[in-house]
Amino acid sequence: MRPFESENLILRQLADSERLALDSILKPFNLPRGFEIARSGMPLGHCYFLESGIASVVATSPEGRKTEVGVLGREGMTPPILTTDAERFPFDVTMQIDGHGHRVEAAALGGFLADRPAIRRLLSRSLHTFFAQMANTALSNAVHKIDVRLARWILMWHDRLDGDEIGITHDYMARMLGVRRSSVTEALHILEGEHLIYSTRGLVIIRNRAALEAFAADAYDVAGITRRDRPEIGRRPLASAGGIISPV
Known part of the structure; x- marks a missing residue:
């Protein structure tokens, strides 16, 4: 070292x-x-x-x-x-x-x-x-639905963490995305229904990183912030390989 x-x-x-x-x-x-x-x-x-x-x-x-x-x-x-x-x-x-x-x-x-x-x-x-x-x-806020924006936001936070758990509340996500809390709750239900995440009070767990990226599509994979750069930000041995993390 x-x-x-x-x-x-x-x-x-x-x-x-x-x-x-x-x-x-x-x-x-x-x-x-x-x-x-x-x-x-x-x-x-x-x-x-x-x-x-x-x-x-x-x-x-x-x-x-x-x-x-x-x-x-x-x-x-x-x-x-x-x-x-x-x-x-x-x-x-x-x-x-x-x-x-x-x-x-x-x-x-x-x-x-x-x-x-x-x-x-x-x-x-x-x-x-x-x-x-x-x-x-700014572009995503203008052209994407809230579920796609939320998927992008979760991925960006996940990029900067070692594990697959994000300790964050619905209220905070709503404030940061500039939407109502009920809109975040509905978007989380969509992502859960696709088996991409697991959400409980104050916690989001990424279940399938690869599928979450596919869901976010061009909202996440854009010029200037490429996948080539992201492995140097975070370390996710299971999720980065598309592994499934079961909720506890």
């Missing part, structure tokens, strides 16, 4: 010399559920490299309505930025699945990146992938 082995995709791609230099300003950090990584309209104090867990990027209307515009895990840096010079961050970023990682002061990171083009290129590619995810979220 390399001396700087990491579950974070950006950290994992760094040369040992680059990682050693970056480690001088990184600090290990626990990220419990509900932890606020960034707040809309507030200065960005720290950036995070997640090793585990999932963060939601949430947009809020002037009237206070919220919807999830992106999800982030161990595939990049959180929040997804290329420069630390911006005075305000436009979205809320909050941990929804607890995890851990490393954090760095935004000002320190800005100075560190000034003369390190290799690391900046990695951050740039990660930012491009996140923008592609956001664009596809």
Whole structure:
């Protein structure tokens, strides 16, 4: 094993010399559920490299309505930025699945990146992938039915987890998808009827990953977020092979 082995995709791609230099300003950090990584309209104090867990990027209307515009895990840096010079961050970023990682002061990171083009290129590619995810979220919201959108959303979360269980409530899924709770309940029943998932209070279990991908179809498999990239985000020995996970 390399001396700087990491579950974070950006950290994992760094040369040992680059990682050693970056480690001088990184600090290990626990990220419990509900932890606020960034707040809309507030200065960005720290950036995070997640090793585990999932963060939601949430947009809020002037009237206070919220919807999830992106999800982030161990595939990049959180929040997804290329420069630390911006005075305000436009979205809320909050941990929804607890995890851990490393954090760095935004000002320190800005100075560190000034003369390190290799690391900046990695951050740039990660930012491009996140923008592609956001664009596809907008497209999916406009053209797909709620059951397909929900299948895509479950797959995106599953990409960033090691296991096949997602601890999430119907209410939260409804808020993040911008629909009524009853619509989520109906969509979950459709996915269960196809034997793709098992859903109970506060928990979704993926039963057949391959079939869930087929159900989501072009909502999930789109340019810019390809299947070639996804194996590097999550590790799912059974589900990634199309295995069936029976509910307990």
